[in-house]
Amino acid sequence: MCPFCRVYIERNEGCAQMMCKNCKHTFCWYCLQNLDNDIFLRHYDKGPCRNKLGHSRASVIWNRTQVVGILVGLGIIALVTSPLLLLASPCIICCVCKCCRGKKKKHDPSTT
Template sequence: MQLHLLYSVSKTVHEAGNSRRLWLPHHMSRHGMLEPWDPTRSRAGMIACLVPVDQFELYKRLKFEREVHLDPQRTWCPTADCQTVCHIAPSESGAPVPVECPTCHLSFCSSCKEPWHGQHLCQENQITPVSTEQGFLIGAETEAPIKQCPVCRIYIERNEGCAQMMCKNCKHTFCWYCLQNLDNDIFLRHYDRGPCRNKLGHSRASVMWNRTQVLWGSSLD
């Protein structure tokens, strides 16, 4: 993508016998000429002019993530380290259909994101034991207000907010409910399937943005 630099160009405007000077945004054309900047022509180009390159790349990634999330014919492969967008075939009855990832070839359900289960009903609401490094969490134990970081074992209290937790001591990121490691799950696919499905607590885009800002800030310390 071509990045544009904005220039302020002075223009004198005459109104009812009075004159005033305006500063209008312009950009450099391909031919080296200053042209008026039209923000409706390229919203992404405008954003690229106003933010650092790393934040603009994050904007494009979050924008694409939202587009896939809102598209009923696309979904992410539930394999955490795959990060492939898969196509969902239309279903006349609205029933779940099998989806095959073109990269890892996992066949999964379009609704619950579990391995394809044929004509059996999705069991996403079934309460099952969750294996963790500390044993098994069942039922109400996943709602405990105080837990230990799976890495450094420091105690962490959660009274509200999203289920993605970052330990302030060791910066380890994990799921509050099952203590699953989320350090490499940038798109938070963990909350697309299994017992923790739809339990993130906030919009995925806002959580990803906050996580990026926290990591960026910690890198400056």
């Protein structure tokens, strides 16, 4: 059973990291430990579940490399876009401002 919502889960094959389809809780099949915040799957590096993930060591290292790459990529995107957003924010705010649009229509010489 899922340790969070108690729904029955069947494992036929595959890895020991389980995700409940009902509540999306992630846990270890063997010891039922919470793995929701273990994005690097370090739970399977030591303790009673060591090397029981069901994947090769190379596969786990590749997974960790991908996670780090995604996090670094998101960080680079945030660093590049944040100054651009700061520079563009007055234009974005002004274009959206309804007060300015109303004033422009009143003073627009093409409407008279």
